[in-house]
Amino acid sequence: MTPTPSSSSHRLPRLSLERRLTSPWWLSWVIPIASVALALLAGALIIASQGVNPWEAYRAMFEGAFGTGYGVAETLVKAIPLMLAGLGVSVAFRMKLWNIGAEGQLWMGAWAAAGVGLFLYPAWNLPPWLAILLMMAAAVVAGGLWGAIPGVLKGVLQVNEIITSLMLNYVAISWVLYFVDILWRDPGGLGFPNTAPLDKAIWLPKLTWIPFLPKGHRVHAGLLIAILAAVFIWFLLNRTKWGYEVRVIGENPEAARHAGMPIVRNIILVMILSGALAGLAGMAEMAGVAHRLQRGLSPGYGYTAIIVAWLAKLNPFGVLLVAVLFGGLLVAGDQIQLTMNLPRSISDILQGLILFFVLGGEIFGRYRLRLR
Amino acid sequence: METAFIITILATAIQAGAPVIYAAVGEIFAERSGILNLGVEGMMLVGAVSGFIVAVNTGNPWAGVIAAMLAGGLLSLIHAFLTITLHADQVVSGLALTIFGAGLSSFLGQNYVGVQGPQFNPIHIPVLSDLPILGPILFDYDILVYLSVLLIPLSAYFIHHTRPGLHLRAVGEDPATADVMGINVARTRYIYTFVGGVLAGLGGATLSLAYTPGWTEGLSGGRGWIAIALVIFAFWEPWRAMVGAYLFGGVQALQFNLQTIGITIPTYFLNMLPYLFTILVLVFATGERMKRHLGAPAALGIPYIRGER
Numbered sequence: 082m083t084p085t086p087s088s089s090s091h092r093l094p095r096l097s098l099e100r101r102l103t104s105p106w107w108l109s110w111v112i113p114i115a116s117v118a119l120a121l122l123a124g125a126l127i128i129a130s131q132g133v134n135p136w137e138a139y140r141a142m143f144e145g146a147f148g149t150g151y152g153v154a155e156t157l158v159k160a161i162p163l164m165l166a167g168l169g170v171s172v173a174f175r176m177k178l179w180n181i182g183a184e185g186q187l188w189m190g191a192w193a194a195a196g197v198g199l200f201l202y203p204a205w206n207l208p209p210w211l212a213i214l215l216m217m218a219a220a221v222v223a224g225g226l227w228g229a230i231p232g233v234l235k236g237v238l239q240v241n242e243i244i245t246s247l248m249l250n251y252v253a254i255s256w257v258l259y260f261v262d263i264l265w266r267d268p269g270g271l272g273f274p275n276t277a278p279l280d281k282a283i284w285l286p287k288l289t290w291i292p293f294l295p296k297g298h299r300v301h302a303g304l305l306i307a308i309l310a311a312v313f314i315w316f317l318l319n320r321t322k323w324g325y326e327v328r329v330i331g332e333n334p335e336a337a338r339h340a341g342m343p344i345v346r347n348i349i350l351v352m353i354l355s356g357a358l359a360g361l362a363g364m365a366e367m368a369g370v371a372h373r374l375q376r377g378l379s380p381g382y383g384y385t386a387i388i389v390a391w392l393a394k395l396n397p398f399g400v401l402l403v404a405v406l407f408g409g410l411l412v413a414g415d416q417i418q419l420t421m422n423l424p425r426s427i428s429d430i431l432q433g434l435i436l437f438f439v440l441g442g443e444i445f446g447r448y449r450l451r452l453r
Numbered sequence: 454m455e456t457a458f459i460i461t462i463l464a465t466a467i468q469a470g471a472p473v474i475y476a477a478v479g480e481i482f483a484e485r486s487g488i489l490n491l492g493v494e495g496m497m498l499v500g501a502v503s504g505f506i507v508a509v510n511t512g513n514p515w516a517g518v519i520a521a522m523l524a525g526g527l528l529s530l531i532h533a534f535l536t537i538t539l540h541a542d543q544v545v546s547g548l549a550l551t552i553f554g555a556g557l558s559s560f561l562g563q564n565y566v567g568v569q570g571p572q573f574n575p576i577h578i579p580v581l582s583d584l585p586i587l588g589p590i591l592f593d594y595d596i597l598v599y600l601s602v603l604l605i606p607l608s609a610y611f612i613h614h615t616r617p618g619l620h621l622r623a624v625g626e627d628p629a630t631a632d633v634m635g636i637n638v639a640r641t642r643y644i645y646t647f648v649g650g651v652l653a654g655l656g657g658a659t660l661s662l663a664y665t666p667g668w669t670e671g672l673s674g675g676r677g678w679i680a681i682a683l684v685i686f687a688f689w690e691p692w693r694a695m696v697g698a699y700l701f702g703g704v705q706a707l708q709f710n711l712q713t714i715g716i717t718i719p720t721y722f723l724n725m726l727p728y729l730f731t732i733l734v735l736v737f738a739t740g741e742r743m744k745r746h747l748g749a750p751a752a753l754g755i756p757y758i759r760g761e762r
Binding site: 098127179181234238239240241243244245247248249251252255256258259262263384387388391424426427428429430431432433434436437440441443444448 | 491531534535539540541542544545546548549550552553554555556557559560563674675678679681682685719721722724725728729731732735736739740743758
């Protein structure tokens with residue numbers, strides 16, 4: 082274990098890195114595409130280990146997610162929570178705040194929205210449009226407050242937000258399941274642990290006017306909410322003074338401090354905004370797809386959203402696009418479980434692999450590799 | 454009744470602390486070398502499942518332990534390659550490792566959920582195990598628990614009183630100077646990231662082969678993250694990590710045993726306890742750290758590129 086400095090450098094050809102001063106325009110396209118291709122190649126080995134032809138599996142996955150109108154619709158359905166939660170994560174990451182609590186913030190948003198939809202709406206006899214707005218508001222508040230906890234701890238006490246935000250995921254899910262299983266459990270639910278369904282009038286409306294999608298698809302107004310949210314976030318970050326502060330604090334905290342920017346306040350605000358967006362994702366999934374609060378409402382959208390945000394380079398419109406691709410991956414995972422008898426976890430493995438390869442590939446954009 | 458309850462709590466705490474000790478000490482090694490590995494949860498899961506699979510198929514729990522350690526170590530090398538050789542962001546790479554590990558473990562374990570396998574049983578030491586009170590608290594554990602206790606003084610001694618331990622700390626505090634002194638920074642970091650993975654895998658095996666024998670998806674239930682929190686709580690010292698792990702174990706023990714003494718809190722709230730406890734511990738430790746100006750290893754999370762910075 083004692084290092085022998087000179088000998089090691091002569092045995093093997095050494096990789097050395099040279100920082101690129103300029104990079105050719107095509108590099109920023111070729112690298113991510115090549116990285117994903119290599120990730121799929123690595124995934125092929127894992128699929129092959131199950132005795133399934135990987136190319137057939139990939140073809141089935143692609144066709145399942147993008148090959149039919151039904152597949153495209155389901156892909157969009159799964160993309161909606163990824164878009165909203167991904168936007169939330171990307172806002173926090175912009176400021177180098179590692180909010181990995183989107184999953185819990187999503188659950189809290191779904192919970193609060195369900196409370197409004199199941200109880201306030203009938204009790205106050207609200208008009209449906211108002212009830213939907215109130216559900217959204219409740220989700221924003223609940224998700225935002227859940228995000229504010231690690232935000233305050235980080236801003237005021239400098240407590241590591243990675244761990245606190247993650248721990249709160251477990252707390253949030255336990256909290257919501259208490260309501261799903263016990264307090265709000267539907268007595269007529271035939272023993273299934275879920276709440277009663279929302280009144281049809283306050284479901285997020287289906288976007289029946291989208292051309293080419295088959296009749297009876299499930300794409301709902303959450304898609305519009307997500308697109309609006311992306312525009313909003315883009316505007317906020319790129320066209321307002323506050324957005325400028327957030328970007329400066331993220332890129333150069335030292336400069337931000339010298340310029341007298343309110344760092345603590347912005348940490349808390351960004352975490353609230355981040356949590357609010359994830360909360361909206363939960364509301365959209367609850368009021369647009371499940372139409373009730375139930376176990377398994379989110380198959381880990383909040384975690385996939387982290388990958389989505391990172392692969393989109395934290396660009397809001399990029400998040401929309403990457404969310405569609407990852408929505409497709411989730412649909413594809415369900416698809417091959419049905420048709421090829423492959424476990425659904427293949428899509429989790431592919432998510433991780435894609436992130437590995439894209440991360441590893443990034444260096445080729447910044448550095449030239451030399452073998453010496 | 455009262456003493457019986459306290460004995461149960463203490464004994465469960467020590468048992469529940471063991472897997473977390475392995476993972477936390479492993480992370481201490483990695484972070485001391487400057488590598489933050491947030492993939493502990495993923496490595497524990499893969500360690501747990503591969504340990505269980507190998508133990509079932511060979512009938513030998515020790516073979517399982519070795520497989521788990523290898524699996525955790527191999528997984529950590531992905532992180533090492535990305536962060537040390539390719540200078541990738543350590544936070545994102547670690548998160549990727551956890552996501553990948555969670556997927557891989559449920560993939561590998563798909564046919565092993567609910568399967569009965571070999572396990573480590575408590576070792577009955579004549580006389581000692583039969584002592585009243587002290588017997589169940591000190592002398593009624595499986596071998597992996599005893600090894601986790603042994604790991605603490607060994608790793609503390611290694612870090613503070615051996616030459617390789619000195620190099621380890623040098624690389625984590627000031628890699629440029631270490632490099633000038635002739636220490637191979639990259640290799641040192643590879644080694645201790647690997648050690649971290651091996652120990653996380655062992656922690657996983659402690660779950661699947663001793664503490665809660667068997668495999669279910671997501672078996673580690675956030676313990677990998679709790680271990681990372683304990684490293685901060687411990688100021689990167691194995692002894693304090695042990696204290697933290699037993700505190701965590703104590704909370705778990707309460708979670709399981711409160712109902713036996715007639716305190717009826719819905720399990721949903723009891724299940725939150727370890728996570729709330731972890732947040733609390735982190736708040737406390739961070740406050741203390743600020744007051745006493747104790748820092749993380751200075752180069753933690755920063756890639757080392759010779760000639761830059």
